[in-house]
Structure formats: C-alpha cells, structure tokens
Amino acid sequence: MSGLLHLSREQVLGHRRRVGALDERLGPGRGSLRRAAWAGLTDSVPRAALLSIHARVRETSPTTWADESLVQVWGPRFSTYVVPEQDRAVFTxxxxxxxxxxxxxxxxxxxxxxxxxxxxxxxxxxxxxxxxxxxxxxxxxxxxxxxxxxxxxxxxxxxxxVPRPGTDPAEARLELARRYLRVLAPGTPEGFERWAGLRRGQGTPVFDALGDLVPVESPSGRAWVLAEDEEGLREPRAEPSSVRLLPSGDAYLLLWGVDRELLVPDPDRRAALWTSRVWPGAVLVDGEVVGTWRRSAHRVAVTSWTPLPAGHRRAVEAEAAALPLPDLEREITVTW
Incomplete structure (x- = not known):
C-alpha cells in the first residue's frame, strides 16, 4: 500500500461525479447502461432507476430500464434494484x-x-x-x-x-466492495456494511481480503480508495458545468454519517434531503447539491436552497422537461 493520501472535498466529490458519469452523459448503449448501474440502481421509488439512468446516459427512453441487459432484484438492504444481468451475482x-x-x-x-x-x-x-x-x-x-x-x-x-450464478459468494462480495469503493470512495468497512446491508463486523474481513487499497485522509476522516483510482484522485478536476435531477436513492446520494456531511455541509439542508420519510430527489448544479425536488404526475416542485441565476433555473427546467417518464398526459411543468 502507498503512503497516506490527503484528499480535499473537491477531489472526493469530483471523483464521485466523474466515475458516476454525472459531469458528462454517456452515449447510448448497453456498455453505458452497465457503467450507469455499476453500483446498482435503486428503484424503490417508482422509476427511480430510470431517472438515475437518464442522469447518466443520453437518449434514455421510458423503457430503457427494461433493457434486456438489465434485471430487477432485491439488492442491498433488500431494496428493489435494477442491475446488469451479467452482474446479478455481485448484488445478490x-x-x-x-x-x-x-x-x-x-x-x-x-x-x-x-x-x-x-x-x-x-x-x-x-x-x-x-x-x-x-x-x-x-x-x-x-x-x-x-x-x-x-x-x-x-x-x-x-x-x-432462475438458475444460480456460477460465482463464488466470497468473490461476489469482494466485487461488491470494489463497486462501493469505485463509486463512493473514500470508503470504510463500516460504510460498506451499511451501504450493502451487511451485518456489523462483516466489512473488515472483506477490506482485508481486497489488498489493492490506498489509505487516504479526507474531511470525512481516515478511509480507503482502490489503488487503481489513486492517480485519478490526485488529478485536478475541471470545473463542473452540469445540471442533473437525481432521484431519491440515487447512488450519488446513498450516504450516511460523515459522508452526508461531506456532500451537504449545512445540517438543515441535510435534514431536508435525507428526511425521516421518503427522500426527495436532489438538484445538482455545477457539482453541488443546491436543493431538492419532488414530482406528482406532470408537476415537478423544486426547492432551491439559495437563489439560482436565471440560466441555472432555465437549465433545471429543461432537465425536468426532458425526464423520460412514461404515461404522462401533459408536458412537465416546474414550480419553484
């Protein structure tokens, strides 16, 4: 393992957006769908998985979530997940x-x-x-x-x-940990347990078995990243310029404890995003979560935590209008 790597908040969040395809959408195709679902796509809120795909892949249609390369399983924390069929063993x-x-x-x-x-x-x-x-x-x-x-x-x-996958459960668990570390790095054994819905104490043996980890220090404390991601984490990040409406349970938001504090430093705003009931979606503008959103039929209600410039408001409204939702009888309208 290398020496301790010190990471800033900007480096951590920039890495997560880059590997999560949130700075620039991927082209259409099954390879892009697999990358979009690298950490699984929660679908506990109707069609949340579809909206997570839309945030990452161009030309997403209302039926993309049902592509033959994808399946639905009860995945981490026994939530409904959409995952690549070829990765079914990882999430089960x-x-x-x-x-x-x-x-x-x-x-x-x-x-x-x-x-x-x-x-x-x-x-x-x-x-x-x-x-x-x-x-x-x-x-x-x-x-x-x-x-x-x-x-x-x-x-x-x-x-x-269906027939049981031919993967050994121990190998599948190692790969599940790699998925967690790729998409939500830096990570800890305890964070992996909570994210994957494992019993307490099961994360440490998995991290010990991985062997290809680099220790890091970030504003969230001491944690680990995959060795193959070390160079990319050290690189300066380009200024993000994207606008995304991330649904409830999106992989970028599946955080607890200090990781929530890193993404949303203000405690009142954290309470508004990770509520005690059904979570709203998150409004991501230029790399920062700037508010929340909820939908009812064709109406999208956006709550902005700070006044947004007119250009950003238009971009948010355009993103909402482009949501590939099925069975809408009217065009989507946005209220602020």
Missing part, C-alpha cells in the same frame, strides 16, 4: 449470509419458492401465501441469486426463479 450472492444457519435458510427458501412457482411468475403476495409466510420474507431468498422480480411501480412485484 455478494450479500449471501456468512453464517451457515442463515445461508441454509436462504437456500431452503429459494428451493421452496422454486417448487411453488414451478416455472411461473407470480405476484409476490400469492407466492408468499402459497408458502404460508408474509411475502416480504421472500426477500431473504434473493441472496442466493436465484430470484428475480418485476416491479412496475404500481401493485405488488412479480417474482420468479
């Missing part, structure tokens, strides 16, 4: 229990679910009823990599089973 087996008893429970549940479904897709309520359990418990089978879901945003998700 990467969270497979370490404890033998918990692992057996997950595997047995997947076996029982597969038997009940018999090749069918069922609403998860019906599947849970057939197994004599609350449907939310089916999420525990997701860590086997054998369960896919389809959630349209209205009504219960449908579930079905």
């Amino acid at each position: 087996l990467g969270r497979h229990p370490v404890d033998p008893a918990r692992r057996r429970f997950a595997e047995d549940l997947a076996d029982r679910l597969e038997e009940v479904l018999a090749g069918r897709r069922l609403p998860y309520r019906d599947a849970g009823r057939a197994l004599g359990m609350h449907p939310s418990q089916l999420r525990y089978a997701a860590t086997t990599g054998r369960v896919l879901v389809r959630w349209e945003g209205a009504g219960p998700p449908h579930v079905w089973t």
